[in-house]
Amino acid sequence: MDLTMMNISEHGHFSTSDQLHWLTYQTPLFVFTFSLNIFLAFTATLGNTLMLIALHKLSSIHPPTKFLFHCLALTDFCVGVIVQPFFAAFLMGIASGNWRILHLTLGIFNFTFCGLSLTTTTAISVDRLLALLLGLRYRHTVTLTRVRCLVVCFLLASTVNGFIYSLFSRNFAKSVGFVVIITSLFLSVFCHVKIFLKLRQHQAQVRQHVGHEQANGGRIPINIERYKKTVCTIAWVQLALVFCYFPIFIYLILATATNWLGSIFFVSASTVVYFNSTLNPILFCWKIREVRQAVKTIVKQINCFSS
Numbered sequence: 001m002d003l004t005m006m007n008i009s010e011h012g013h014f015s016t017s018d019q020l021h022w023l024t025y026q027t028p029l030f031v032f033t034f035s036l037n038i039f040l041a042f043t044a045t046l047g048n049t050l051m052l053i054a055l056h057k058l059s060s061i062h063p064p065t066k067f068l069f070h071c072l073a074l075t076d077f078c079v080g081v082i083v084q085p086f087f088a089a090f091l092m093g094i095a096s097g098n099w100r101i102l103h104l105t106l107g108i109f110n111f112t113f114c115g116l117s118l119t120t121t122t123a124i125s126v127d128r129l130l131a132l133l134l135g136l137r138y139r140h141t142v143t144l145t146r147v148r149c150l151v152v153c154f155l156l157a158s159t160v161n162g163f164i165y166s167l168f169s170r171n172f173a174k175s176v177g178f179v180v181i182i183t184s185l186f187l188s189v190f191c192h193v194k195i196f197l198k199l200r201q202h203q204a205q206v207r208q209h210v211g212h213e214q215a216n217g218g219r220i221p222i223n224i225e226r227y228k229k230t231v232c233t234i235a236w237v238q239l240a241l242v243f244c245y246f247p248i249f250i251y252l253i254l255a256t257a258t259n260w261l262g263s264i265f266f267v268s269a270s271t272v273v274y275f276n277s278t279l280n281p282i283l284f285c286w287k288i289r290e291v292r293q294a295v296k297t298i299v300k301q302i303n304c305f306s307s
Contacts (some may be wrong), residue, residue, distance in 0.1 A: 005091040030091070033267055037088045040271070040278050044080025047281035049253050050071045054294035061290075062131075062139070065146040065230075068124045069284075072237075075117045076277035083109045084274050091267070105167045111162030111173070112155070114273065115180060119154040121234075121241055123147075125191040132198055171274050181245070188238050195231055233287035237280060244276035 050075040055066060086109060090102045127147075131138050164174030247269035254265075285292045 024116050029264070033271065034088055034091055037084050037091070037271055037274065041080045041084035041088070044274070044277040046080075047278055048077035048080060050289070050295050050298055051281040051284060052077065053298055054291050057294050057297075058290055063144045064142050065124070065127055065131075065145055067144060068127060068151070070121060072117060072120045072124070072280065073284075074118060076280050078113050079117070079274055079277040083113055084277075087270065087274065107166040107227055108159070108162035111165055111177070111211060112159045115158030115161065115177070116151075116154055117276070118184050118241065118245075119158070120151065121237060122187050123150065123154075124234050125188045128234055129191040129195055132195055161195065164234065181249075186241070192231075192235055192238070198238065224233055229289075236283045236287055240279045240283060241276055244272050244279065247272050282306065 052070065055061075055070050055073065058066065061069065078112045083106070086102065086106045089107050093102045127142060130142055134141055161173050161176050164176075247265075251265055285295050
């Protein structure tokens with residue numbers, strides 16, 4: 001989450017300006033990094049636009065879960081439309097020396113959208129665990145109103161932390177960011193382990209020729225096969241998130257432990273984090289058949305309209 005200003009000192013100046021020599025308009029590395037972020041901004045925008053339209057057409061997903069999917073796709077859409085173009089402008093600002101206002105604004109956007117994406121993905125994992133554990137009580141407990149309130153709280157907390165980082169105390173905001181990241185990863189791992197153990201127990205009961213009602217025990221009145229596919233999709237999304245955030249974790253560790261603030265690694269790690277917004281709609285289309293069919297229908301309609 002702490003992406004934009006990791007190599008900027010507490011007073012707002014680059015502490016390793018000698019490492020920024022590659023950020024000039026003429027260097028191939030700058031051109032490649034700038035072009036890659038523009039391309040990823042386009043793919044994230046297009047992919048998540050299709051996802052939002054496809055999710056709107058689907059009626060087979062429980063409304064609170066569908067709302068969380070919508071929220072994740074909308075957050076990734078905002079990364080493509082807002083954050084990555086600002087990041088590209090920030091790179092140009094560093095190269096030209098006019099970056100101060102851009103880095104303050106980008107810091108707020110990074111905390112808001114990357115933080116919301118991380119917490120929403122975790123909320124989806126918790127939602128799937130509750131669907132398995134609560135059974136018939138799930139639809140009465142996990143309501144659309146409660147989920148909307150939770151997402152609004154996530155959004156407000158992420159935005160406030162972004163303003164704190166950019167305008168007040170970077171150390172405090174970074175500490176909050178670390179807590180959010182660690183808590184989110186712990187909850188996600190816990191939920192998937194619990195789901196795996198519960199499904200394994202259910203399969204063992206089925207193999208022992210226990211009746212359907214007895215196997216469910218009144219707690220799992222859901223379509224197990226569809227549920228497994230959804231959980232598998234969320235697991236892939238979680239793995240993609242860990243993969244994309246791992247370089248920034250390494251950067252934070254190195255920067256904190258050794259005061260090493262390599263700008264090339266920082267920019268590369270930030271780009272990988274943004275790549276997560278392009279990767280998520282690909283995973284949803286690949287793993288959820290209903291979403292894939294809806295996207296294909298939308299693409300066919302666009303082709304027919306354009307021709």
